[in-house]
Amino acid sequence: MSQFWKPGTEKPRLVDDEEGGVLFFNSPSGYANIERQRQRLPVFRYRTAILYLVETHATTIVVGETGSGKTTQIPQYLKEAGWADGGRVIACTQPRRLAVQAVAARVAEEMGVKLGEEVGYTIRFEDVTTQGVTMIKFLTDGVLLREMMDDPLLTKYSVIMVDEAHERSIATDILLGLLKKIQRRRPDLRLIISSATIQAKSMSEFFQPRKSRRRPDGEDLGPNTEPAVLSVEGRGFNVQIHYVEEPVSDYLRATVSTLLLIHDQEPMGDILVFLTGQDDIDAAVQLITEEAQNRGKNSSGLMLVPLYSGLPRAEQELVFTPTPRGKRKVVISTNIAETSITLEGVVYVVDSGFSKQRFYNPITDIENLVVAPISKASARQRTGRAGRVRPGKCYRLYTEEYFAKEMSDEGIPEIQRSNLVSCVIQLKALGIDNILGFDWPASPSSEAMVRALEVLYSLGVLDDDAKLTSPTGFQIAEFPLEPMIAKMILSSGELGCSEEIITIAAVLSIQTIWVSGRGSQKELDEAKLNFAAAEGDHVSFLNVYKGFLQSGKSPQWCHKNFVNYQAMKKVIEIRGQLRRTAQRLGVVLKSCERDTVVVRKAITSGFFANACRLDASSHDGKYKTIRGSQEVYIHPSSVLFRVNPKWVLYHSLVSTDKQYMRNVISIDPSWLTEAAPHFYQHQRLNSMVH
Numbered sequence: 001m002s003q004f005w006k007p008g009t010e011k012p013r014l015v016d017d018e019e020g021g022v023l024f025f026n027s028p029s030g031y032a033n034i035e036r037q038r039q040r041l042p043v044f045r046y047r048t049a050i051l052y053l054v055e056t057h058a059t060t061i062v063v064g065e066t067g068s069g070k071t072t073q074i075p076q077y078l079k080e081a082g083w084a085d086g087g088r089v090i091a092c093t094q095p096r097r098l099a100v101q102a103v104a105a106r107v108a109e110e111m112g113v114k115l116g117e118e119v120g121y122t123i124r125f126e127d128v129t130t131q132g133v134t135m136i137k138f139l140t141d142g143v144l145l146r147e148m149m150d151d152p153l154l155t156k157y158s159v160i161m162v163d164e165a166h167e168r169s170i171a172t173d174i175l176l177g178l179l180k181k182i183q184r185r186r187p188d189l190r191l192i193i194s195s196a197t198i199q200a201k202s203m204s205e206f207f208q209p210r211k212s213r214r215r216p217d218g219e220d221l222g223p224n225t226e227p228a229v230l231s232v233e234g235r236g237f238n239v240q241i242h243y244v245e246e247p248v249s250d251y252l253r254a255t256v257s258t259l260l261l262i263h264d265q266e267p268m269g270d271i272l273v274f275l276t277g278q279d280d281i282d283a284a285v286q287l288i289t290e291e292a293q294n295r296g297k298n299s300s301g302l303m304l305v306p307l308y309s310g311l312p313r314a315e316q317e318l319v320f321t322p323t324p325r326g327k328r329k330v331v332i333s334t335n336i337a338e339t340s341i342t343l344e345g346v347v348y349v350v351d352s353g354f355s356k357q358r359f360y361n362p363i364t365d366i367e368n369l370v371v372a373p374i375s376k377a378s379a380r381q382r383t384g385r386a387g388r389v390r391p392g393k394c395y396r397l398y399t400e401e402y403f404a405k406e407m408s409d410e411g412i413p414e415i416q417r418s419n420l421v422s423c424v425i426q427l428k429a430l431g432i433d434n435i436l437g438f439d440w441p442a443s444p445s446s447e448a449m450v451r452a453l454e455v456l457y458s459l460g461v462l463d464d465d466a467k468l469t470s471p472t473g474f475q476i477a478e479f480p481l482e483p484m485i486a487k488m489i490l491s492s493g494e495l496g497c498s499e500e501i502i503t504i505a506a507v508l509s510i511q512t513i514w515v516s517g518r519g520s521q522k523e524l525d526e527a528k529l530n531f532a533a534a535e536g537d538h539v540s541f542l543n544v545y546k547g548f549l550q551s552g553k554s555p556q557w558c559h560k561n562f563v564n565y566q567a568m569k570k571v572i573e574i575r576g577q578l579r580r581t582a583q584r585l586g587v588v589l590k591s592c593e594r595d596t597v598v599v600r601k602a603i604t605s606g607f608f609a610n611a612c613r614l615d616a617s618s619h620d621g622k623y624k625t626i627r628g629s630q631e632v633y634i635h636p637s638s639v640l641f642r643v644n645p646k647w648v649l650y651h652s653l654v655s656t657d658k659q660y661m662r663n664v665i666s667i668d669p670s671w672l673t674e675a676a677p678h679f680y681q682h683q684r685l686n687s688m689v690h
Ligand SMILES: Nc1ncnc2c1ncn2[C@@H]1O[C@H](COP(=O)(O)OP(=O)(O)OP(=O)(O)O)[C@@H](O)[C@H]1O
Pocket: 023, 041, 064, 065, 066, 067, 068, 069, 070, 071, 072, 073, 106, 195, 196, 236, 339, 340, 341, 342, 343, 344, 384, 387, 388, 389
């Protein structure tokens, strides 16, 4: 395309091209011949082998190229072979909610059934299944873990397919460890572990049985517990990979110029761009619009569609809608589009080489999101979003040498780079007391574990023997929320402000309630000011919620105030669910009529570990965390930005040029010792206050 780009040296693939190189692209009747399409997928040739291995082995590991048909086909083969007979259910887990919804919709369509009936899905706060009817269920691995709290042996499932296992999210790792335990008690359960980019050998070693299930006289004691490994050969369409000649210094600008070049010089077809987060994506949208204008080009041929997890569903769904004739859709996404999903029109992929990753330092007790280079596994997944329905091209914004020599094969498992508070409580609630001795696919560090135990002890979740306290520990584990948020809800019952705190918890569950990408930053900031509360962001959320209710939940009111209507509808829905859970657990539902002191005390009871103090010697708004004396700043999106109260608490940190606190409230330091005397006893808080 330009001197800038160098084609990769990987050999072009053999393409199954007999029908003109386009599998089912733009077929006028949609999926006119879905059965034929299914049979053309590489995995189809392995149907019998897969069913045989699942029948005879407790665990089957399936490795096959992206787009070969693992996710959409294997659950259907299992159903056709009778694994969903007699009321049993086939489960397929995904690390991300978007993928769960997208693949469930696709499989329902292929089977010609209504989504939510034979084929359904469950994600946090949303269950689209019908008991007794659903045979194939897609769900996030986190939701399956929650189900174990009610049904520890997951008895309703006959087969559990853990898909995209290479991602190694915390939930996947916990799930793998627990499934291995369940297998010993349930020889009838079958597991399938699948991915395009997994190291089959290490996964197979993890599932090696301790003892043989065959008696010396040869009598069979059930399925073979040695894992079977199946490699599905064959891929969809050819994807030509291009690398940059020289390393790029600014991946954002390089991404934008690459996609404009594609638009200028390449035939029609949608573009999928991988950036790191909402800030990057918004900046890219602005840059593309400006650059296109500067070049005097007409950018109206481009249809820019951002995609990140904080976007309301209706906006996320735009990525799946057909591209209008004469337009080129450009989906600008975080890594939520990296695995499992098929975007029909995508021909070109632009991979910036970066993603936002969680990193936790147990010494400073700080976890934040950092922009970091991706792994080869991620790069291959990104490339694999093209070539699914016709040939494609992938532009990697790093050199081939970097890819070959410097990029790590797989990312570090999330369990080794995260705060473990949520993970520990979940295991404890499932009766796993010796967490370090748990059979982990990759062990977490003991420092991180100790830190988590300490916080959970201070939250009143664990007792001196590190067992869940009754009732607090069990109650907190019941909420499908971070333990800190759950604690804040429990305390709000005692403080008389549960109605307000449940609203805040619902807002924190959906990332953002503001519209982005419309109007200028200045306009958005001004709109936010209308709701700004001197006490901080959480109290401002209450103002927005109140305004929304007073407007009669009006979309026009939302539009006028830069508030996202879909997000507010979701807040109302989540709020209702949390309220029901709180009520069931005996939390007194009461409003404090906007007494912001009790509201902030309740927040402190959950988030005391995130307290910071303004550094009096600095004039640039520098704070120090009380725990680890780390330098942090209030994020510009916070209502307390430039207000800089002396003492604050934050909900989360993001790291760009500095460490920024997001969602911040001002507090009185005496609330900290009130909320967590044990936690702060060594912190010499008193000497800092006086
Ligand atoms: N929504 C869709 N629209 C059109 N085609 C689709 C859709 N979903 C799946 N397909 C087709 O089915 C193929 C198999 O998809 P599937 O998700 O099962 O593959 P996979 O092996 O699980 O890939 P990955 O590892 O990338 O998740 C795709 O390559 C594509 O040809």
